[in-house]
């Protein structure tokens with residue numbers, strides 16, 4: 547599976563553009579603010595029906611224009627698939643595959659797997675635990691629908707339980723029986739989600755460590771630890787112990803909604819003790835492991851988008867990374883760089899097919 551063609555109309559800073567891609571490597575070069583990342587985002591739309599960066603679709607319409615259109619052709623082993631995504635201001639987004647409109651966008655997601663590596667990934671290290679839970683959830687949900695359903699059910703029960711705790715506080719009454727009704731369900735869904743996350747991390751970490759070693763040349767040891775209230779104790783016990791505190795602050799303080807991932811380098815927390823380049827290498831390894839994981843489970847090689855890859859990485863690490871991603875395990879790549887020739891110099895000496903696009907102020911020229 548690879549993206550053959552992309553055309554956009556009034557998307558972000560592009561009034562109109564058409565690009566035909568290489569099945570292997572596509573380099574998008576240009577100065578800051580010219581529109582390199584915007585092309586990656588249009589490709590992201592074709593896979594996930596939404597922007598990687600901006601959840602408000604209408605803000606991706608070119609300023610002052612009434613609509614945007616993104617169209618793509620994916621080359622499949624036995625056919626071509628045409629994807630259409632259109633948005634008019636103040637209207638519902640239209641999303642079509644081979645001219646047929648989806649009634650549920652969720653049915654599209656996963657058909658054309660894609661992994662984006664972007665400077666915005668740094669929030670996984672710098673932000674709170676929610677961003678790390680979102681990461682782990684998004685990876686598992688790509689291959690396990692039941693997981694997503696359990697998670698949604700858990701969150702529904704959780705908000706009911708919190709509402710009840712609030713009600714107890716407001717009315718100054720407490721009724722253990724009605725709390726138990728929610729607890730039984732919370733425990734049922736919570737245990738399932740916990741088990742899935744635990745199994746996933748166990749299989750994911752060795753893959754992640756392998757990629758980190760390949761990028762860093764084995765200079766540091768990294769790890770990911772899954773922290774959860776449910777790791778050592780039963781959920782029922784944990785809830786019981788927290789009951790007084792939960793009642794006092796009228797909120798459920800324990801459960802899988804508090805899970806976190808601890809990122810370490812040489813056994814110290816990465817946020818405090820890793821250099822910028824080490825943090826960036828860590829995030830890239832995390833995303834490459836996600837790529838590998840999806841590839842193995844779906845038996846389809848995802849498209850890989852690499853935004854601003856020279857940002858914070860030294861030349862040696864970029865070279866190692868480029869050798870890795872242009873190898874047999876990877877498929878189609880899209881890479882952005884502000885330097886006009888640095889990437890093509892790297893690929894020239896290898897046998898891979900690559901294409902360069904020069905991006906200038908929302909217009910695309912061929913770089914060769």
Ligand SMILES: Nc1ncnc2c1ncn2[C@@H]1O[C@H](COP(=O)(O)OP(=O)(O)OP(=O)(O)O)[C@@H](O)[C@H]1O
Nearest residue numbers: 558559578579580581582583584605606607608609
């Ligand atoms: N809805 C929109 N309408 C018009 N222009 C927009 C819209 N959204 C974003 N832009 C413009 O797109 C440009 C940014 O494009 P993009 O992020 O692709 O740049 P880039 O080439 O990746 O730059 P950098 O090298 O700094 O990452 C900015 O000039 C921004 O103003």
Ligand SMILES: [Mg+2]
Nearest residue numbers: 582583853854
């Ligand atoms: Mg950019």
